[in-house]
Amino acid sequence: MNNFVYHNPAKILFGKGVEKDAAREIRACGGTRVLLVYGGGSIKRSGLYDTLTDSLKAEGLPFWELPGVQPNPRLTPVKEGIRLCRENGIDFLLAAGGGSAIDTAKGIAVGVPYNGDVWDFYERKVKAEKALPVGAVLTIPAAGSETSDSSVLTKEEGLRKLGCGSPVMIPRFAIMNPELTCTLPAYQTACGASDILAHLMERYFTQVDHVDFTDRLLEASMRTILDYAPLALAHPEDYDIRAEIMWAGTIAHNNLLDTGRVGDWGSHRIEHELSAIYDIAHGAGLAVVFPAWMKYVWRDGPDRFVQFAARVFGVEIAHGNKERAVEAAIARLEQFYRSLGLPTRLSEAGIPDDRLREMAQKCTLPGPQGNFKKLYEEDVYNIYCLAK
Numbered sequence: 001m002n003n004f005v006y007h008n009p010a011k012i013l014f015g016k017g018v019e020k021d022a023a024r025e026i027r028a029c030g031g032t033r034v035l036l037v038y039g040g041g042s043i044k045r046s047g048l049y050d051t052l053t054d055s056l057k058a059e060g061l062p063f064w065e066l067p068g069v070q071p072n073p074r075l076t077p078v079k080e081g082i083r084l085c086r087e088n089g090i091d092f093l094l095a096a097g098g099g100s101a102i103d104t105a106k107g108i109a110v111g112v113p114y115n116g117d118v119w120d121f122y123e124r125k126v127k128a129e130k131a132l133p134v135g136a137v138l139t140i141p142a143a144g145s146e147t148s149d150s151s152v153l154t155k156e157e158g159l160r161k162l163g164c165g166s167p168v169m170i171p172r173f174a175i176m177n178p179e180l181t182c183t184l185p186a187y188q189t190a191c192g193a194s195d196i197l198a199h200l201m202e203r204y205f206t207q208v209d210h211v212d213f214t215d216r217l218l219e220a221s222m223r224t225i226l227d228y229a230p231l232a233l234a235h236p237e238d239y240d241i242r243a244e245i246m247w248a249g250t251i252a253h254n255n256l257l258d259t260g261r262v263g264d265w266g267s268h269r270i271e272h273e274l275s276a277i278y279d280i281a282h283g284a285g286l287a288v289v290f291p292a293w294m295k296y297v298w299r300d301g302p303d304r305f306v307q308f309a310a311r312v313f314g315v316e317i318a319h320g321n322k323e324r325a326v327e328a329a330i331a332r333l334e335q336f337y338r339s340l341g342l343p344t345r346l347s348e349a350g351i352p353d354d355r356l357r358e359m360a361q362k363c364t365l366p367g368p369q370g371n372f373k374k375l376y377e378e379d380v381y382n383i384y385c386l387a388k
């Protein structure tokens, strides 16, 4: 096990009705002027918008709004938010929604105190050391951005989707009421489950030895998603099912489960090229990429894959045949995705095969990707080909 420092200061308020406390939490963090960041309207339809704005008014907190954040969020609204904050002396960002609203708020948060172009953080030219405080009201368990230290944005020019990370980006609080996720369309529920599972698998596939405790936590978390995602589709309004997924989604990505180990993250980078160009849901892209990545890399650490097959999918290793066990686990993973209505091939996601080389180049522009196996341009291209 590697040395590690674990520090995640995000306060979590979980359960029915907790969104009513949003304004009080902002006050407790010292916020006095608020920018409310949200997406295309789901929070208005669910009534969350009214609850939050009523709570801000009751607490006497003036607020401004940045609506219309789109999935796979873009850079331009971040710049608009930075301008709004500077012009109005806004000192707190409240994001209501999923990864897209929260990541936009995080981009604004680091952009306001920075004199240069906020994209510098995403190109990793500089690391964010200052940020306005952010609070998150989560409506979709998926990206884990509600307590993660990262933000992912797409720059319109060149369609580059890049992530940046810094401890100053961790939200001060995450408000998580599973009831708010009951309005999710089935496809978004499925995409969210796929993203959560991917965050667990990225951490699971490590080359670091003696990490059995976190292996076991990861296996339990993966099993939770494999069991509960189909239940959420069958019973979308069941609070307890939604609650299991929501809590697992946060724990999957708050860095607790990669303590002492080095995760892979190659599949995420490979996927980001798909959602950047084709604007597909991140979770759908991961369902396409992850099985192909597994087929390509498993021989670089067969024992870990055999453990995954046995403990997560209950695959028996007949006659010591590792290859067959790994193939069976990948087939079961693909079957899981299909059962949720997700694509497992580029073609099923409506993605043609004429830009695979370009995506492989863009993906490896900063250097080779992944830690389980270092992936160079040719490797990434081969993985896209396996996913056709």
Ligand code: NZQ
Pocket (backbone or CB within 6 Å): 038, 039, 040, 041, 042, 043, 046, 069, 070, 071, 072, 073, 097, 098, 099, 100, 101, 103, 139, 140, 141, 142, 143, 144, 145, 148, 149, 150, 151, 152, 180, 181, 182, 183, 184, 185, 188, 191, 192, 195, 253, 268, 282, 283
């Ligand atoms: O825009 P609205 O109207 O709110 O609709 C959203 C959106 O269309 C809808 N939705 C959300 N909650 C709902 C709802 N519809 C009905 N009822 C509800 N309760 O769902 C759609 C997707 O929302 P989005 O915020 O895009 O989803 P998600 O949380 O999956 O975020 C995806 C983004 O996060 C990034 C992804 O790359 C992608 O850009 N990620 C961010 C990470 C991070 N910051 O740590 C890590 C992840 O690996 C990921 O890369």
Ligand code: ZN
Pocket (backbone or CB within 6 Å): 143, 195, 198, 199, 268, 282
């Ligand atoms: Zn993800």
